[in-house]
Amino acid sequence: MTEAVAMRPTDAAALIADMGTRARAAAARLAGTPTADKARALVEAAKAIRTQGEAILAANAGDVARAQANGLSAAMIDRLTLNPARLEGMAAGLEAVAGLPDPVGETIDETRRPNGLILQRVRVPLGVIGIIYESRPNVTADAGALSLMSGNACILRGGSEASASNRAIHAALLDGVRAAGLPDDAIQLVPVTDRAAVGAMLTAQGLIDIIVPRGGKSLVARVQDEARVPVLAHLDGIVHLYIDGAADPAKALPLAVNAKMRRTGVCGATETILIDRAYAAPQPILAALIEAGCEVRGDGAIQALDARVKPASDNDWDCEYLDSIVSVAMVDGIEAAMAHIARHSSHHTDAIVTEDQAKADRFLSAVDSAIVMHNASTQFADGGEFGLGAEIGISTGRMHARGPVALEGLTTYKWLVRGSGQLRP
Amino acid sequence: MTEAVAMRPTDAAALIADMGTRARAAAARLAGTPTADKARALVEAAKAIRTQGEAILAANAGDVARAQANGLSAAMIDRLTLNPARLEGMAAGLEAVAGLPDPVGETIDETRRPNGLILQRVRVPLGVIGIIYESRPNVTADAGALSLMSGNACILRGGSEASASNRAIHAALLDGVRAAGLPDDAIQLVPVTDRAAVGAMLTAQGLIDIIVPRGGKSLVARVQDEARVPVLAHLDGIVHLYIDGAADPAKALPLAVNAKMRRTGVCGATETILIDRAYAAPQPILAALIEAGCEVRGDGAIQALDARVKPASDNDWDCEYLDSIVSVAMVDGIEAAMAHIARHSSHHTDAIVTEDQAKADRFLSAVDSAIVMHNASTQFADGGEFGLGAEIGISTGRMHARGPVALEGLTTYKWLVRGSGQLRP
Numbered sequence: 001m002t003e004a005v006a007m008r009p010t011d012a013a014a015l016i017a018d019m020g021t022r023a024r025a026a027a028a029r030l031a032g033t034p035t036a037d038k039a040r041a042l043v044e045a046a047k048a049i050r051t052q053g054e055a056i057l058a059a060n061a062g063d064v065a066r067a068q069a070n071g072l073s074a075a076m077i078d079r080l081t082l083n084p085a086r087l088e089g090m091a092a093g094l095e096a097v098a099g100l101p102d103p104v105g106e107t108i109d110e111t112r113r114p115n116g117l118i119l120q121r122v123r124v125p126l127g128v129i130g131i132i133y134e135s136r137p138n139v140t141a142d143a144g145a146l147s148l149m150s151g152n153a154c155i156l157r158g159g160s161e162a163s164a165s166n167r168a169i170h171a172a173l174l175d176g177v178r179a180a181g182l183p184d185d186a187i188q189l190v191p192v193t194d195r196a197a198v199g200a201m202l203t204a205q206g207l208i209d210i211i212v213p214r215g216g217k218s219l220v221a222r223v224q225d226e227a228r229v230p231v232l233a234h235l236d237g238i239v240h241l242y243i244d245g246a247a248d249p250a251k252a253l254p255l256a257v258n259a260k261m262r263r264t265g266v267c268g269a270t271e272t273i274l275i276d277r278a279y280a281a282p283q284p285i286l287a288a289l290i291e292a293g294c295e296v297r298g299d300g301a302i303q304a305l306d307a308r309v310k311p312a313s314d315n316d317w318d319c320e321y322l323d324s325i326v327s328v329a330m331v332d333g334i335e336a337a338m339a340h341i342a343r344h345s346s347h348h349t350d351a352i353v354t355e356d357q358a359k360a361d362r363f364l365s366a367v368d369s370a371i372v373m374h375n376a377s378t379q380f381a382d383g384g385e386f387g388l389g390a391e392i393g394i395s396t397g398r399m400h401a402r403g404p405v406a407l408e409g410l411t412t413y414k415w416l417v418r419g420s421g422q423l424r425p
Numbered sequence: 426m427t428e429a430v431a432m433r434p435t436d437a438a439a440l441i442a443d444m445g446t447r448a449r450a451a452a453a454r455l456a457g458t459p460t461a462d463k464a465r466a467l468v469e470a471a472k473a474i475r476t477q478g479e480a481i482l483a484a485n486a487g488d489v490a491r492a493q494a495n496g497l498s499a500a501m502i503d504r505l506t507l508n509p510a511r512l513e514g515m516a517a518g519l520e521a522v523a524g525l526p527d528p529v530g531e532t533i534d535e536t537r538r539p540n541g542l543i544l545q546r547v548r549v550p551l552g553v554i555g556i557i558y559e560s561r562p563n564v565t566a567d568a569g570a571l572s573l574m575s576g577n578a579c580i581l582r583g584g585s586e587a588s589a590s591n592r593a594i595h596a597a598l599l600d601g602v603r604a605a606g607l608p609d610d611a612i613q614l615v616p617v618t619d620r621a622a623v624g625a626m627l628t629a630q631g632l633i634d635i636i637v638p639r640g641g642k643s644l645v646a647r648v649q650d651e652a653r654v655p656v657l658a659h660l661d662g663i664v665h666l667y668i669d670g671a672a673d674p675a676k677a678l679p680l681a682v683n684a685k686m687r688r689t690g691v692c693g694a695t696e697t698i699l700i701d702r703a704y705a706a707p708q709p710i711l712a713a714l715i716e717a718g719c720e721v722r723g724d725g726a727i728q729a730l731d732a733r734v735k736p737a738s739d740n741d742w743d744c745e746y747l748d749s750i751v752s753v754a755m756v757d758g759i760e761a762a763m764a765h766i767a768r769h770s771s772h773h774t775d776a777i778v779t780e781d782q783a784k785a786d787r788f789l790s791a792v793d794s795a796i797v798m799h800n801a802s803t804q805f806a807d808g809g810e811f812g813l814g815a816e817i818g819i820s821t822g823r824m825h826a827r828g829p830v831a832l833e834g835l836t837t838y839k840w841l842v843r844g845s846g847q848l849r850p
Contacts, residue, residue: 028767032791111812117801119811124793126823209823230655230824251846258848342453351842364841366457368549376542376844385849386544386840387536398551398634399655400825403840415811415828416789417776419801421676423683424810 012196016155019188020207023128023153026185030151031125035102037180038149042098045176046091049141052172053087059168060137067135067161080135080162090141090169093390094176097145100389103408104151118418123411125151127209130201131392132157132223134215137165143214144173144187146392150410153186155208157201159215160193202227210410212393217320232405234370234396236320236346237267239378242337242363243285244354245278251375252353256285258377259351261292265322267394268349268371268381272317273328274337275302286328294324301330317344334359338366345369347396349381370396370403437621444580444613445632448553451610452578456550460527462605463574467523470601471516474566477597478512484593485562492560492586505560505587515566515594518815519601522570525814528833529576543843548836550576552634555626556817557582557648559640562590568639569598569612571817575835578611580633582626584640585618627652635835637818642745657830659795659821661745661771662692664803667762667788668710669779670703676800677778681710683802684776686717690747692819693774693806697742698753699762700727711753719749726755742769759784763791770794772821774806795821795828 030038049056060082067077082090108121129152131143140156147154158166170189177186190197201208202223211231213223220235241259243252259270275282286296286306296302297312309328316327317340331337334352341350351373352363360374371381383391383404391404401409455463474481485507492502507515533546554577556568565581572579583591595614602611615622626633627648636656638648645660666684668677684695700707711731714721721727722737734753741752742765756762759777766775776798777788785799796806808816808829816829826834 028793031793113810113812117805117810248846254848255846262849360843364843368453368456369839371840371842373842374844376842376847377849379849380542380842380844380847385538385542387538398837402837412823412827414794415796417796417798417801417805418785418789419799419805421673421680422801422805423679424687424802424804 012192012194012200015190015192016197016200016204017207019155019190020128020204022185023155023188024207026183027125027127027153029183030148030153030186031104033151033182035104037182038102038151039098041148041176041180041182042094042145043176044179045141045145045173046094046098048172048175049087049091049094049169052168053084056087056165056168056172057082057084059164063162063164072161076135076161080137080165082137082165086138090138093138093142094145097149097390100149100407102149103411108413115422116420117422120416121413122416123408123413126410126412127152128207129154129410130157130204130208130211130229131155132198132201132211132213132215132219134159134219135161136214137162137169139214140166140169140189141173142390143212143392144170146390146407146410148177148182148186150407152410153188155188155190155201157190157197158193163193199226202229205229214393230400232393232395232397232401232409234267234346234348234394236396237269237348238272238318238320238344238346239268239270239348239381240272240274240341240345240350241270241378242274242331242334242341242350242352243276243279244334244337244352244356244359245276246356246359247276247279247353248355249281249284252279253281253285253288255353255375255377257288257292259379260289260326261294261324262377262379264324266379268378269322270351270378271320271326272344273326274331274340275328276334276337277301277330277332282330289326294326296326296328298328299330302328320346334363338363341367348394349373349378351376351378370394437617437619437625440615440617441580441622441625441629442632444615445553445629447610448578448580448613449632451608452550452552454608455573455576455578455611456529458576458607460529462607463527463576464523466573466601466605466607467519467570468601469604470566470570470598471519471523473597473600474512474516474519474594477593478509481512481590481593481597482507482509484589488587488589495586497586501560501586505562505590507562507590511563515563518563518567519570522574522815525574525832527574528836533838540847541845542847545841546838547841548833548838551835551837552577553632554579554835555582555629555633555636555654556580557623557626557636557638557640557644559584559644560586561639562587562594564639565591565594565614566598567815568637568817569595571815571832571835573602573607573611575832577835578613580613580615580626582615582622583618588618624651627654630654639818655825657818657820657822657826657834659692659771659773659819661821662694662773663697663743663745663769663771664693664695664773664806665697665699665766665770665775666695666803667699667756667759667766667775667777668701668704669759669762669777669781669784670701671781671784672701672704672778673780674706674709677704678706678710678713680778680800680802682713682717684804685714685751686719686749687802687804689749691804693803694747695776695803696745696751697769698751699756699765700753701759701762702726702755702757707755714751719751721751721753723753724755727753745771759788763788766792773819774798774803776801776803795819
């Protein structure tokens with residue numbers, strides 16, 4: 001790899017222009033590649049991940065040692081670290097994507113016009129996907145697999161701390177791509193990890209069709225701020241769980257604890273709980289959260305229920321803690337809850353707990369978020385849990401795709417018009 | 426209107442921020458407005474257009490007189506001019522949109538997960554649409570109607586040369602909106618026509634969800650260049666008609682003439698004809714075009730067929746003439762034709778004429794344009810002709826919507842998740 005790096009243009013814009021041009025050519029081939037060939041590439045890549053497991057783990061050990069020497073945080077080192085189980089998870093993930101239904105070629109709709117023209121909308125790949133990520137090396141495999149299976153070429157730019165791991169995983173992916181007779185440029189890894197390459201990707205209009213940032217808030221914010229290429233992402237997951245007066249306490253309490261505490265670092269974790277003043281048993285929910293190790297920050301009414309509740313500041317209602325902290329407010333019914341959500345939600349996921357179907361329907365209809373739930377844990381906000389098989393990310397944007405995005409979200413469509421010589425009058 | 430203008434903030438960014446905030450509030454109401462109420466607003470607006478016809482024509486006459494005094498081109502004055510027939514067309518257009526199927530609330534798909542969760546993707550409006558247009562006052566009615574019927578609020582910014590006409594049409598639309606009990610801010614007209622307001626719209630992220638530019642190439646180019654808000658548009662319509670060796674001359678000749686000459690100023694007009702060297706009767710096509718008043722610019726092989734053919738320069742293959750001019754090249758079969766198209770097409774509409782179904786399928790599958798046609802005139806590239814009832818525009822972008830965009834293209838979706846207390850393990 002080092003040789004290849006040295007031979008490529010060092011100027012970031014020229015590098016990305018070159019990679020983008022090659023990706024565009026590969027995309028033209030991938031668009032017409034049969035499902036079986038794409039699947040075969042991923043199955044062969046999974047095999048390569050397994051047979052090259054030692055080399056990948058050794059490369060990763062080098063990354064981890066450098067990260068430790070550089071004083072990276074324990075959380076970052078955990079995200080960076082591979083082990084045999086994680087490696088097997090990566091290989092199994094490639095096989096799972098290989099087994100997903102291929103959206104490319106699917107006919108979305110078909111009409112016959114009075115003049116005899118037959119119109120079809122048929123799904124086609126988006127083209128070239130740019131993925132910008134941080135320390136998790138498994139994104140190399142996941143994002144590469146989803147891009148390839150949806151017929152797209154991709155340009156992967158991982159974090160510098162994972163560069164040896166990413167190169168090793170990319171080599172295994174390339175083995176799969178080659179085994180299936182697909183072009184090398186189907187999955188490219190940016191060989192340099194300086195920030196200039198990111199900037200060049202974000203402005204590569206015409207060469208990169210969509211950018212997917214995978215990582216922390218500062219990365220996503222920078223990408224959304226600088227990108228001239230469309231971005232598919234979510235910045236925040238300020239997720240609300242509203243416990244209605246008509247909620248069943250036997251459901252509400254475990255839902256609140258699961259939605260907040262199952263995993264606190266995921267974007268679908270609840271950050272604010274809104275409790276209807278009419279709800280019968282608010283205190284046990286607070287107690288259960290506190291006893292599960294959660295810091296509860298409440299408004300005055302919530303503080304009055306339990307001495308262990310800390311006061312919430314104005315800032316708490318706009319906070320994505322991604323930690324064992326929750327803000328809790330007492331509200332006067334569903335409309336007040338929805339007004340709070342409209343003001344503070346990041347339009348990712350919001351949920352209602354109630355046994356009143358009319359209120360559930362009102363909430364599902366009126367709350368304007370990518371995912372709106374009734375009597376379910378917000379932690380289900382995930383492409384795998386939604387049956388999509390995988391996800392490239394969750395979108396809180398309104399254009400193109402919303403919520404969990406997997407293969408279909410990486411496609412667009414074209415109109416096919418079949419005639420028999422029709423002239424327009 | 427003049428008073429209202431004077432009371433509003435004069436600073437363009439503050440003006441658009443204010444209008445955007447009010448549009449956002451209106452959009453929240455429109456998202457839940459029943460189809461019948463939206464349709465009623467448009468039917469009442471059509472009535473108002475008719476009853477206020479004299480006032481609208483008088484306002485328009487003022488605009489036309491100013492345009493003439495300012496020496497605007499005859500083509501621009503034609504686009505600007507209203508008459509009773511065009512006014513009736515506008516009213517009938519509003520009624521037609523009122524009769525279209527409402528995409529909002531439509532369930533795109535529904536799945537039941539093994540854990541009992543029921544997932545639905547349901548169409549919802551995009552939110553706030555910004556429309557930036559030039560001298561055609563009918564866009565005020567068309568774009569306002571499509572936005573409203575799809576449950577979106579809109580902010581209309583028409584050209585200064587049409588400002589009196591636009592205010593008069595907007596007043597009639599507002600009468601309809603009020604008659605149906607919908608908020609005034611559902612359809613707003615920017616009360617100033619300086620360029621700063623356009624700049625403010627293009628950067629109103631969070632307030633305007635999508636910008637649709639309607640007008641000439643310089644407007645669209647500026648919008649695409651400056652916008653930070655997503656843009657739905659096409660810049661060029663460099664449309665190709667490929668006449669294959671297996672084409673039926675009885676179809677190919679009239680298709681070529683219709684595709685080029687029916688109306689030369691529309692984006693679906695053919696600009697380049699590619700003729701397979703194996704095609705039997707190329708000269709009659711050239712002759713028919715020339716006799717229909719078209720200037721034919723050909724490569725060497727085409728020039729050799731007819732002395733009236735002028736030489737094409739390199740630049741001709743990338744030209745959208747929008748005029749009675751066509752560039753014609755001789756190619757060696759379908760693959761050469763597709764290579765030419767891949768290099769020069771603007772990915773708007775490209776067509777093949779052939780009786781060979783395998784070649785037709787190859788072309789439909791491999792040509793990467795928003796619309797790909799077989800044995801049909803490229804002039805059919807139009808939302809109305811596609812049965813969409815109307816169109817807000819044609820998109821050559823790959824994200825969100827491609828080709829003619831009408832009501833469905835102005836929607837997004839949200840995920841509804843219905844549970845019975847499911848916790849994520």
